[in-house]
Amino acid sequence: MRAVLSRQSRLSGGGCAGGVWEGEDARLQLEHVKPQFEPSRQPLGITTIRSIRSIATHLHPSSSVPHFVGLLQKKQAVHLTTFSILAPRLVGTRSARQLFSSTVTSPLHLRPSIAARMASSQASTSLSGAAASVSSSSTPAGRSRVPSMPRLLYGTAWKGDFTSDLVILALSHGFRGIDTAAQRKHYREDHVGAALDTAQTDLQLDRRDVWVQTKFTPRSGQDWTQPSTIPFGHDEPVAVQVRKSFAASLRNLHPWLDFEPFEEVARKITANSERGVELDAGVEYGDKHGEAYVDSYVLHSPLTTLDRTLNVWAAMESFVQLGLVRQIGVSNVYDAEIFQALSRTTRIAPSIVQNRWHYTTGHDVALLSILSPALAPNECGEPVVYQPFWSITGNPNLLASPAVQESAELLGWTPQQVVYAFLARGMDIPRLTITVLSGTKDEQHMHEAVHAVNNADDPRWTQSHVDAIRKFVYGE
Numbered sequence: 418m419r420a421v422l423s424r425q426s427r428l429s430g431g432g433c434a435g436g437v438w439e440g441e442d443a444r445l446q447l448e449h450v451k452p453q454f455e456p457s458r459q460p461l462g463i464t465t466i467r468s469i470r471s472i473a474t475h476l477h478p479s480s481s482v483p484h485f486v487g488l489l490q491k492k493q494a495v496h497l498t499t500f501s502i503l504a505p506r507l508v509g510t511r512s513a514r515q516l517f518s519s520t521v522t523s524p525l526h527l528r529p530s531i532a533a534r535m536a537s538s539q540a541s542t543s544l545s546g547a548a549a550s551v552s553s554s555s556t557p558a559g560r561s562r563v564p565s566m567p568r569l570l571y572g573t574a575w576k577g578d579f580t581s582d583l584v585i586l587a588l589s590h591g592f593r594g595i596d597t598a599a600q601r602k603h604y605r606e607d608h609v610g611a612a613l614d615t616a617q618t619d620l621q622l623d624r625r626d627v628w629v630q631t632k633f634t635p636r637s638g639q640d641w642t643q644p645s646t647i648p649f650g651h652d653e654p655v656a657v658q659v660r661k662s663f664a665a666s667l668r669n670l671h672p673w674l675d676f677e678p679f680e681e682v683a684r685k686i687t688a689n690s691e692r693g694v695e696l697d698a699g700v701e702y703g704d705k706h707g708e709a710y711v712d713s714y715v716l717h718s719p720l721t722t723l724d725r726t727l728n729v730w731a732a733m734e735s736f737v738q739l740g741l742v743r744q745i746g747v748s749n750v751y752d753a754e755i756f757q758a759l760s761r762t763t764r765i766a767p768s769i770v771q772n773r774w775h776y777t778t779g780h781d782v783a784l785l786s787i788l789s790p791a792l793a794p795n796e797c798g799e800p801v802v803y804q805p806f807w808s809i810t811g812n813p814n815l816l817a818s819p820a821v822q823e824s825a826e827l828l829g830w831t832p833q834q835v836v837y838a839f840l841a842r843g844m845d846i847p848r849l850t851i852t853v854l855s856g857t858k859d860e861q862h863m864h865e866a867v868h869a870v871n872n873a874d875d876p877r878w879t880q881s882h883v884d885a886i887r888k889f890v891y892g893e
Contacts, residue, residue, distance in 0.1 A: 561712060562625045566744070566769075566802055567594035568841050569870045570630060571863075572856030573609055574598070579858070580605040584612035586860055588620055588627065591867040596771075596804075596854060598632035598717055599662045599669070601646035602639060606631060607669040614673050629670055630713040632748065633662045633729065635720050653687070655725050659732040660686050667709045667741075674709055713769055714742045718749040723758055734765045744768045746802070753783050767801060771854070774805030774840075775812065780890050781805070791847035800850040805840060808854070809833050820885035827877060833862070834869035835886070841873040844890075845883045 571587040573580050573596060584595060595613075598604045613629070616622040636658065639647045648665035649658040664686065668676050714733055720726045736742040746769020750756050760766040770788060772781050781803075786792045788801045815821060816832040824835045843849040855866040887893065 561628075561710070561743070562623070563593065563628045563712065566713065566852055567592075567628050568851075568873075569837075569853050569855065569867065570594035570596045570628070570804070572596045572806060572854045573605070574603045574856060576608075576856075576858070577605060578608070580608035581612040581615070583858055584609055585615055585619065587863050588612070588616050588622060590860070590863040591871075592855075592863070593626065594628035594630065594852070596630045597670075598634055598715075599648055599666050600632070600634035600638055600717065601643065602634075606666060607672070610670040610672045613670065617673075624671070624708060628712045630715060631666045631670065631711055632715040632717040633659045633733070634717040635729070637721075638717055655720065655728045656732050657686060659729045663711075663714070663732075663736060663741075666711060666714075670711065671709045676709075710741050710743075711736075712742075713744040713746060715745070715769055715771055716747045719747065719755055723755075726755075726759070727762065730759060730763050734763065737765055744802075746770060746804075748772065748804075751778050751781070751784070753787060756784065757787065769802050769804060771804035771806060773811065774808045776814075782891055785846060785849060789846055789849040791849075800848050803849065803851045804854055805851065806854040806856075808836055808840060809857075812836065815886075815890060818886075818889045820882070820889045824878065824882045824886065827882065828875060830869060831865060834865050837866055837869040838873040838875075838878070839883065839886050841870045842883070844887050845880070846887075 569592060571584065571592040571594065573584060576583050587595075595609055597606045597609045599606055609629075609631075613624055613627060616627070617624070635655070636647075636649075636651055641647070641651060644651070649661040653661075714736060716726070716729060716733065720729060730745075733742070733745045737745060745765060746767045747756065747759060748771035750770060751772060756767065756770065770784065772778065772784070774780055785803070788803050790800055809816070815836060821832045821835050824830075824839075825832045828835065830838075837853050837855065840851050840853050843851050853866070853870055855863070857863055857866065
């Protein structure tokens with residue numbers, strides 16, 4: 418398997434997965450940063466920039482953010498307008514104006530919220546089990562209490578009117594991550610929001626305790642026989658489509674907040690787009706309600722052309738820059754070249770790939786080599802979180818294989834649990850990071866999925882058992 422993946426790595430090359438600009442590319446990007454609002458034009462001195470770097474190092478010791486701030490030092494001074502765009506990436510806030518005065522001078526004067534943020538970062542704890550972290554990521558505006566993407570997400574496709582009850586059931590059995598989409602054809606995103614609302618009282622789970630992932634579904638994936646269920650117009654520019662979809666998602670997922678009527682928001686988005694305003698009411702109206710955010714936002718599938726795909730991606734990047742989204746990714750991308758195009762030509766590279774895990778796609782062998790930096794070191798050195806779906810229903814032969822059956826007997830588990838655990842441990846491919854998706858409607862199966870992911874490193878499960886399963890899948 419490692420030989421196969423290494424060969425794919427040499428053919429496919431690497432990609433930047435970290436979501437923070439690096440090296441020469443970062444310098445070039447800095448020159449072309451467009452201000453999204455106009456605070457004071459007062460320059461920040463070099464001492465101030467060094468202070469900012471100290472804060473970034475304290476808050477993000479394991480990331481490349483401090484390196485990026487160091488690039489600012491080479492410019493000797495940078496206007497607050499530019500820094501206001503970078504601030505959400507550095508300290509996890511919606512607006513630099515909430516953290517720094519508009520007359521920042523050297524040395525840097527911290528607002529109380531900065532000091533509180535630094536103190537709270539020392540006291541932060543990691544979630545265990547199903548909520549164990551799989552990658553580092555800054556929190557949007559310091560709101561979430563989930564340090565990073567859980568190892569297990571509950572998939573809500575095809576649940577219909579039962580979505581809310583099933584989400585509550587999944588949360589009660591230990592799931593701490595939910596996957597949905599702004600696609601009424603297959604999902605009820607609004608019912609996920611209703612479940613999150615109910616969980617606050619029935620389960621004492623705050624919105625900040627749950628990782629919520631939703632998707633922008635392009636028009637090709639929507640049901641146009643019911644246009645009233647689609648958050649954008651068929652012929653609107655794709656950038657407007659994704660902004661309207663994101664605005665609708667914020668509203669659907671936070672029904673307890675007092676949002677402006679969506680029709681008015683949609684009107685403002687269209688009007689602002691015509692004026693060339695990039696960060697529009699669709700983002701601002703969610704931002705003004707401090708709790709509204711999405712942990713991860715995924716492009717449901719690439720569009721028909723790379724240019725159209727990049728237009729959507731640019732809008733998704735703006736949500737990250739505002740602190741409304743922690744990570745962005747792409748789904749249903751089975752061509753390594755498409756993924757690499759997004760990785761190499763965008764300011765924030767994909768940090769998530771969600772694909773069907775099935776023999777018809779070769780179980781993504783062509784992609785795995787570039788998703789693991791150990792097999793193909795990429796520019797940022799960070800793994801992309803791989804989210805395989807259809808791992809149970811799409812793999813009956815694997816469930817019945819001698820390799821899985823032997824492990825099931827050894828552990829006293831079901832074959833389904835063995836597959837979940839096999840994936841959760843990254844199939845023992847070096848530095849391959851996997852978040853498992855389970856969409857079961859059965860309460861017992863929910864419990865079993867959580868148990869399997871929590872115990873994927875069971876010491877009784879030897880390397881030879883795991884290797885046998887991987888050999889069955891990939892034929893090494």
